[in-house]
Amino acid sequence: MANCFHCGDACLDIEIKHEEKSFCCHGCKTVFDILHDNDLSYYYDLEKTPGISPKEIAGKYDFLDNETIVEKLLEFNDGSTQIVSFLIPSIHCSSCIWILENLNKLNSAVKSSQVNFPEKTVRITFNGSSAEALGGTRAKENSLKNLVILLSRIGYEPYISLDDSERKEKYINRSIIYKLGIAGFAFGNVMFLSFPEYFEHSEFWLDQFKPFFRWLMFAFSLPVVLYSGSGYFTSAYKGLRSKILNIDVPIAIGIAVLFIRSTIDIVMDWGTGYFDSLTGLIFFLLLGKFFQQKTYSYLSFERDYKSYFPIAVTRLFKNPEGKTLEEQAEVYTVKKGDRLLIRNNEIIPVDAILIKGNALIDYSFVTGEAEPISKQSGDKLFAGGKQQAGILEVEVLKPVAQSYLTQLWSNDVFSKDKTGVFENITDSISKRFTVILLSIAFISTIFWLMVDPSKAFNVFTSVLIVACPCAIALAAPFTLGNVLRIFGREKLYLKEASVIEQMAKVDAVVFDKTGTLTTNQKNLITYEGIALSAEEKKLLTSTLRASSHPLSRSLYNILDKNDIQTLDDFEEEIGKGISATFNDNSIKVGSYEFVGFYEWLDSELKNRTTVHISANKVYKGCYIFNSEYRKGVAEIFEQLGNDKDVIVLSGDNEGERERLETLLPKGTKLYFNQKPDDKLDFIKNLQQNGKKVLMIGDGLNDAGALKQSDVGFVISENTNVFSPASDGILDASQFKKIADYLNFSKKGVKIIKWAFLLSLLYNLVGLSFAVTGHLRPVVAAILMPLSSISIVVFTTIATQYIGKKLRMDINKEI
Amino acid sequence: MNIIYMLLAISVFVALIFFALFIYSVKKGQYDDTYTPSVRMLFEDELVKEDASRKNKTSNKTVTKPETEPVIAQE
Numbered sequence: 001m002a003n004c005f006h007c008g009d010a011c012l013d014i015e016i017k018h019e020e021k022s023f024c025c026h027g028c029k030t031v032f033d034i035l036h037d038n039d040l041s042y043y044y045d046l047e048k049t050p051g052i053s054p055k056e057i058a059g060k061y062d063f064l065d066n067e068t069i070v071e072k073l074l075e076f077n078d079g080s081t082q083i084v085s086f087l088i089p090s091i092h093c094s095s096c097i098w099i100l101e102n103l104n105k106l107n108s109a110v111k112s113s114q115v116n117f118p119e120k121t122v123r124i125t126f127n128g129s130s131a132e133a134l135g136g137t138r139a140k141e142n143s144l145k146n147l148v149i150l151l152s153r154i155g156y157e158p159y160i161s162l163d164d165s166e167r168k169e170k171y172i173n174r175s176i177i178y179k180l181g182i183a184g185f186a187f188g189n190v191m192f193l194s195f196p197e198y199f200e201h202s203e204f205w206l207d208q209f210k211p212f213f214r215w216l217m218f219a220f221s222l223p224v225v226l227y228s229g230s231g232y233f234t235s236a237y238k239g240l241r242s243k244i245l246n247i248d249v250p251i252a253i254g255i256a257v258l259f260i261r262s263t264i265d266i267v268m269d270w271g272t273g274y275f276d277s278l279t280g281l282i283f284f285l286l287l288g289k290f291f292q293q294k295t296y297s298y299l300s301f302e303r304d305y306k307s308y309f310p311i312a313v314t315r316l317f318k319n320p321e322g323k324t325l326e327e328q329a330e331v332y333t334v335k336k337g338d339r340l341l342i343r344n345n346e347i348i349p350v351d352a353i354l355i356k357g358n359a360l361i362d363y364s365f366v367t368g369e370a371e372p373i374s375k376q377s378g379d380k381l382f383a384g385g386k387q388q389a390g391i392l393e394v395e396v397l398k399p400v401a402q403s404y405l406t407q408l409w410s411n412d413v414f415s416k417d418k419t420g421v422f423e424n425i426t427d428s429i430s431k432r433f434t435v436i437l438l439s440i441a442f443i444s445t446i447f448w449l450m451v452d453p454s455k456a457f458n459v460f461t462s463v464l465i466v467a468c469p470c471a472i473a474l475a476a477p478f479t480l481g482n483v484l485r486i487f488g489r490e491k492l493y494l495k496e497a498s499v500i501e502q503m504a505k506v507d508a509v510v511f512d513k514t515g516t517l518t519t520n521q522k523n524l525i526t527y528e529g530i531a532l533s534a535e536e537k538k539l540l541t542s543t544l545r546a547s548s549h550p551l552s553r554s555l556y557n558i559l560d561k562n563d564i565q566t567l568d569d570f571e572e573e574i575g576k577g578i579s580a581t582f583n584d585n586s587i588k589v590g591s592y593e594f595v596g597f598y599e600w601l602d603s604e605l606k607n608r609t610t611v612h613i614s615a616n617k618v619y620k621g622c623y624i625f626n627s628e629y630r631k632g633v634a635e636i637f638e639q640l641g642n643d644k645d646v647i648v649l650s651g652d653n654e655g656e657r658e659r660l661e662t663l664l665p666k667g668t669k670l671y672f673n674q675k676p677d678d679k680l681d682f683i684k685n686l687q688q689n690g691k692k693v694l695m696i697g698d699g700l701n702d703a704g705a706l707k708q709s710d711v712g713f714v715i716s717e718n719t720n721v722f723s724p725a726s727d728g729i730l731d732a733s734q735f736k737k738i739a740d741y742l743n744f745s746k747k748g749v750k751i752i753k754w755a756f757l758l759s760l761l762y763n764l765v766g767l768s769f770a771v772t773g774h775l776r777p778v779v780a781a782i783l784m785p786l787s788s789i790s791i792v793v794f795t796t797i798a799t800q801y802i803g804k805k806l807r808m809d810i811n812k813e814i
Numbered sequence: 815m816n817i818i819y820m821l822l823a824i825s826v827f828v829a830l831i832f833f834a835l836f837i838y839s840v841k842k843g844q845y846d847d848t849y850t851p852s853v854r855m856l857f858e859d860e861l862v863k864e865d866a867s868r869k870n871k872t873s874n875k876t877v878t879k880p881e882t883e884p885v886i887a888q889e
Contacts (some may be wrong), residue, residue, distance in 0.1 A: 114850075
């Protein structure tokens, strides 16, 4: 079988031969033609089969005719030059970068375009008033629409959602880089300036320059203490105010004492001071902080319903003559009583009443119900559902911000900031550490006050300097930073390093069912009833081929596709079924009622998804669609069940209870018909019983539970598409490794503890110098970097080692 | 040996210039995307060639344009 020259997919249904190349669909061929005609074939030289098959977009971007919406999307607009940024999830290779940066060859209105590959965005500067804007004679406000259509036509469809309508100034916090830069700059210079005095004690020229060198070092360390180290002072102050001795308290004491002692030293001409240790300390600490941050810029962990909802919707209104007209309206301007038009595959952004049309609405992402639901006119439709069969006309009941679904976001959990609530492992050790450190400092000072008062001040400050827990403070950031990267390699993308510590403590795991335990595809189809004859099978395949209903599509995919016949008669009643005739045979495919029987044979089937078939008015049987569970679900539950509570919370009905009970180990708790709020409350309840909860979900209905839980992961088949706010995004292919990941995080925490032990040993050595009054600047200058670097080396090697073992375990399982 | 003062002043000054440049480049966002430029620089040669071939074919351009436009009308 040939593979598509453009997108690389196998050419299944049809193969289009064009210019000696094969294409899987007309979309791919069109893209090839566009690029080929514009001398952009280099696209195919850069990478093999780089393309993305374009999707049907007719009418989808009509909302870009609305000027207020366009204005909101534009980053900059001065009438002739416009700048716009698009998120394009399909960016994936260097060919993508190349073609998007050569957009000006496809549309002369484009002045320049720049791709940010990690963020999957493209920033386009274009000339809106250019008459040549693709589409020719159209007015200037249309050029954004043309741009979007052009992008979509070549397979790079931008993702525009309600979230874009309130674009805030993008603020990137780069202060950590500035702080690190200043500290590193000062550290290097101070090192050189303090070097001479390490080796010479009194030499003529050295004595001449000593004061100058010292004051220069003082000048270099001023910005380091005041700017780079400022975070530690504020954090220590905040900790003390809330009566917590966090790790920043001894660090802040250390920094302050280092600086004051060194300044006094040079003012009184007692010595060089510890400026090199001071700048080095802050530099290393910031380095740890910097390393701990690993951002997956193309993933967003903060999304709410706004990134899922469309930015605009088609509103119907009557003009003075009484004629009904369509207009594209911003979703926020939609009011109660408005009439909206919902097209196929559009998301309903408001709670509404169905007026006209056949509604078949997929709520799987919103409520967890696996099956699309048919609604009759007069029924209530909730926001968030996706229409799957034709055009609907609805009347708005509640605007977007007050809809049933979006109400969930008004819950308290969403306004609370989860970070900083937990006591992290470093802070828990720092409590005892600080108390012991201070008592050692005071005891030794009192001792020296009695023995040799002249040394007392020296000893007091030395103890606080040398015991400054730099190495302890570095242990966690470097270990967690490494673990974070290893997880990233294994396709578990965490929001931040502190999640790992929480993962290690988890003792209850809650799963969502639809989309989490099950895959989104429904491939497990079984047939019950009288076997179909070859003739009937052929007719069935031909009938299904003509239908666009999702169930027909998936059923069609599993059937043999031999001798497709052209039907004599075909009729589809949306939401009910299809009837068709060929020669003298007739067939009816659809719901039980549609096929012609009114009483249920088997009440058990009621909750299941079924497609019934009757041929020549005789009932044959039905295809039962079973949602397919991910591979390894049973094993995962068994592994987790050893030392944790495992619970399934489903928004779906009880139709799958029996199957789940046989599939999962005994004693697994199953809860069905859970509304989004119920899930949230359930998690809250578990936590009140002292459980640390890991919630694994996928849809908007889990958003509250994900936020409430200690650790919330989202399972995603495709990291490009929308996922609700969470602490981590797990690639669906790695689902069965969850237990391994939890174990791995536990090992990571163990490494941190070993690193603590190691750094405490350094502190003991340092303290023995300090208490006896022998701490010279050169000793501090060696000990401090040595301890820090050895901790970094230890944690890196240890995490890489266990990371390798994790990888080997995973490979073995496969 | 008083030249040391002078030398130190100059060296610190030079270091400060580089430091200022570093801060400036961070502020300008040069370090925000460290991946794309590494790919983009490999295109450069090809781009120049493409441009040249396009200039030669200016007459072609007017012909190809109308060909692409009807496709939009169909969509």
